[in-house]
Amino acid sequence: MDKEKFIINAFANSINGDDGAIVDGYCYSKDLFCEDVHFKRSWMSLEQIGAKAMLINISDAIVMNATPKYALLGLSLPKCLNTKQVRALQKGLLDGAREFGVQIIGGDTIADNKINISITIISKVNKKAIFRKGLKKGDLLAFSGKLGESLKGLNILFRGGKLHSKHRFIKPSLRQKFFYDIAKKVRVSMDISDGLNKDLSRMLFQNQLSVKFLKKLDKFSLNSAEEYEILFAFDKKHKAFIQNIAKKHRIKLNIFAKTTTGRYKFYGREHHF
Amino acid sequence: MDKEKFIINAFANSINGDDGAIVDGYCYSKDLFCEDVHFKRSWMSLEQIGAKAMLINISDAIVMNATPKYALLGLSLPKCLNTKQVRALQKGLLDGAREFGVQIIGGDTIADNKINISITIISKVNKKAIFRKGLKKGDLLAFSGKLGESLKGLNILFRGGKLHSKHRFIKPSLRQKFFYDIAKKVRVSMDISDGLNKDLSRMLFQNQLSVKFLKKLDKFSLNSAEEYEILFAFDKKHKAFIQNIAKKHRIKLNIFAKTTTGRYKFYGREHHF
Numbered sequence: 001m002d003k004e005k006f007i008i009n010a011f012a013n014s015i016n017g018d019d020g021a022i023v024d025g026y027c028y029s030k031d032l033f034c035e036d037v038h039f040k041r042s043w044m045s046l047e048q049i050g051a052k053a054m055l056i057n058i059s060d061a062i063v064m065n066a067t068p069k070y071a072l073l074g075l076s077l078p079k080c081l082n083t084k085q086v087r088a089l090q091k092g093l094l095d096g097a098r099e100f101g102v103q104i105i106g107g108d109t110i111a112d113n114k115i116n117i118s119i120t121i122i123s124k125v126n127k128k129a130i131f132r133k134g135l136k137k138g139d140l141l142a143f144s145g146k147l148g149e150s151l152k153g154l155n156i157l158f159r160g161g162k163l164h165s166k167h168r169f170i171k172p173s174l175r176q177k178f179f180y181d182i183a184k185k186v187r188v189s190m191d192i193s194d195g196l197n198k199d200l201s202r203m204l205f206q207n208q209l210s211v212k213f214l215k216k217l218d219k220f221s222l223n224s225a226e227e228y229e230i231l232f233a234f235d236k237k238h239k240a241f242i243q244n245i246a247k248k249h250r251i252k253l254n255i256f257a258k259t260t261t262g263r264y265k266f267y268g269r270e271h272h273f
Numbered sequence: 274m275d276k277e278k279f280i281i282n283a284f285a286n287s288i289n290g291d292d293g294a295i296v297d298g299y300c301y302s303k304d305l306f307c308e309d310v311h312f313k314r315s316w317m318s319l320e321q322i323g324a325k326a327m328l329i330n331i332s333d334a335i336v337m338n339a340t341p342k343y344a345l346l347g348l349s350l351p352k353c354l355n356t357k358q359v360r361a362l363q364k365g366l367l368d369g370a371r372e373f374g375v376q377i378i379g380g381d382t383i384a385d386n387k388i389n390i391s392i393t394i395i396s397k398v399n400k401k402a403i404f405r406k407g408l409k410k411g412d413l414l415a416f417s418g419k420l421g422e423s424l425k426g427l428n429i430l431f432r433g434g435k436l437h438s439k440h441r442f443i444k445p446s447l448r449q450k451f452f453y454d455i456a457k458k459v460r461v462s463m464d465i466s467d468g469l470n471k472d473l474s475r476m477l478f479q480n481q482l483s484v485k486f487l488k489k490l491d492k493f494s495l496n497s498a499e500e501y502e503i504l505f506a507f508d509k510k511h512k513a514f515i516q517n518i519a520k521k522h523r524i525k526l527n528i529f530a531k532t533t534t535g536r537y538k539f540y541g542r543e544h545h546f
Contacts, residue, residue, distance in 0.1 A: 021378035023343060023395070026299075030345040030393060032381045070296060072303040074347060074391040105294035108305045108391075118347040118381075118391040120303060122296070 018132050019060040019190055020123070027066035027123040031057050035114040038226075043157045046085050046115075048170050050092020053117040055172050056193070058100050059228045062176045063191045065130045065183040066123035068100050073107030074118035081115075089115070100176070126180055130189045130232075135207035139187055139233040141257040142242070144175045147196055148220030150227050172228035178249040179230055182242050189232035197222040199231055200257075201264060210262035217256060233259065291405050292333040292463055293396070300339035300396040304330050308387040311499075316430045319358050319388075321443050323365020326390040328445050329466070331373050332501045335449045336464045338403045338456040339396035341373050346380030347391035354388075362388070373449070399453055403462045403505075408480035412460055412506040414530040415515070417448045420469055421493030423500050445501035451522040452503055455515050462505035470495040472504055473530075474537060483535035490529060506532065 020029035033053035035041060044052070054071070061068040073093065077086065097104055102121070153169035156162075163170050179189070188207070192199050196217070204210060234242055239255070246253035293302030306326035308314060317325070327344070334341040346366065350359065370377055375394070426442035429435075436443050452462070461480070465472050469490070477483060507515055512528070519526035 018379075021343070021345070023378065028343070028345055028378060028393070028395060030347055030380050030391075032347050032349070032383050032391075034349070034383055034385065037383050037385065070294070070301070072294070072301055072393055074303055074305050076305070076307070076389065105296065106291075106301065107303055110305050110307055110310050112307065112310065112387075112389075114385075116349065116385075116389065118303075118305075120301070120345055120393040122301060 018064065020064045020066065020121075022064065022125060022129045025125050027061055027064050027125055027129060028120065029057060029060035029123070030118065030120045031060065033117040033119070035116065040157075041115070043163070044170055046088040047092035047095075048165065049115065050089040050117075051096040051171065053119060054093050054096030054102070055174060056226070056228060057119040057121045058096070058102065059172065059174055059191045059193070061121050061123035062174055062179055063130070063189045063230050064123070064125070065128065065180065065186075065189075066125045068102045068121050068123045070105045070122040071097055071102050072120040073104060075107065075109045076112035076114065076116035077109060078113055078115065079111045126183060130183060130186050132188050132190050132203050133206050135188045135203065135209055135233050135259055136235070137209060137259055137261055138236065139259045140236050140239060140255050141200070141211060141231070141233045141259065142253055142255045143192060143196065143229050143231050144178065144246075144251050144253065145173065145227075145229040146252055147192065147227050147229060148218065148224045151220050151224030169226065172226070174228060175230055175249075175251055178245060178251045181245045181249070185234050185238040185241055187233045187235065189230055192227040192229050192231050193225060195223045195225045195227075196231065198225075203231065204264040209259045210264040211257040212260050213257045215256050291337065293337045293339065293394075295337065295398060295402045298398050300334055300337050300398055300402060301393065302330060302333035302396070303391065303393045304333065306390040306392070308389065313430075314388070316436070317443055319361040320365035320368075321438065322388065323362040323390075324369035324444060325365075326392060327366050327369030327375070328447060329499070329501060330392040330394045331369070331375065332445065332447055332464045332466075334394050334396035335447055335452055336403070336462045336503050337396070337398070338401065338453065338459075338462075339398045341375045341394050341396045343378045343395040344370055344375050345393040346377060348380065348382045349385035349387065349389035350382060351386055351388065352384045399456060403456060403459050405461055405463050405476050406479050408461045408476065408482055408506050408532055409508070410482060410532055410534055411509065412532045413509050413512060413528050414473070414484060414504070414506045414532065415526055415528040416465060416469065416502050416504045417451065417519075417524050417526065418446065418500075418502040419525055420465065420500050420502060421491065421497045424493050424497035442499065445499070447501060448503055448522075448524055451518060451524045454518045454522070458507050458511040458514055460506045460508065462503055465500040465502050465504050466498060468496045468498045469504065471498075476504065477532075477537040482532045483537040484530040485533050486530045488529050
């Protein structure tokens, strides 16, 4: 049984099932970032762990076209951490928040065996929220940046190697300025957290559509999780507009598919982490 | 080192340090409810665990004079739980939410060794929020209901006994209707989660005041944690008004102290759980 899927379905209602929940002009999102599930302590410094926990949560707000404002923290911290270590984790969280103008307004802490970080982000929707649902036949599908590096980095870590502090697996690049600028022309969007193939499947399933690929994507691009690039779609008439904005922000833009009727079949090797 | 205190101080800013954070007419609160920290699985059914996790979070919203509206869940669930068990936990969470008109709008789930529940409650402030700060010299201090049963129940559990499903330790009674009715005359408030003595000390410390007790309280009343009764203060001229509302709602009202200048000295035996 896929327990996460079971639970998500169990709590499903009209509002959730997206990166965040939209209520009264605000977007609320909450993700967990947990030791031995999402990271190992040998892979990253505590400061990097704190910063990544904050960034992956802020990512959810951005892809819904909302500006993150406030954060609530839920921290489980091992008793063995010393003051210096707690301060390092805290610095990462605060720096990650500050980079996006987010204020930490509260939270709760307990002592446990592992570092588990639960973050709730409260964001203000910019004019209109963008959901995963609403895709139309003939829309172009695109993603920002370059995919694959996160999985490659993970493979290095699994082999006992180390990653540079600027490696995407350590510090994702969020594309907020680019995305806010194109938002009015975007039909649907989500962040690529479980890999393009998996996330695209979800989006297509929700919209009961399929795709025709316009280019061949390698297995790294398809299967690399925790990329935090943006998967989005738009009417083909907005292609030049979006290409121009991407150029303005120096963001690589990959228009890789076109939506068609039918049912999408998951392809490529699935990446489980 | 008291790690929780250290972290709370580390993240302190103008907004937090209360049961919830107030921003733009909304109250945001987040508490953790964790196996082997707040409960043992042998003490309560999974349904009771789910319901209590929800209620203790809703309690924070009520004491700030806010009406809880939405919840986000962060669940760590052991892989060994079967579908029936997950459904039981889910039923508890949903029933707890439904009882207060709260809609679960999103969240995240991971597989881990223990049941750790992190809940964020989004509430709408009723006219004006009530904080812990703002106490004045000469104010009367009161708490709702009767304190002590939670600690007595905990002692039974520690001795290997069982508690009735309506026992306060299993299912706290929240006093939302009473509290919303008296709110306009309430100066400061907080819920009693760590025991009257500890929580009162915090409130007095924040307000740089002390108290003169008007009656003697037994050690159970002073030290019982997880009561979720409300500790509040009001100008003595509102005494009759508050007594009347308590009578109307059939809530036992304990006006137990009067604020004075000076520094409060923690008294009685401290209850650690």
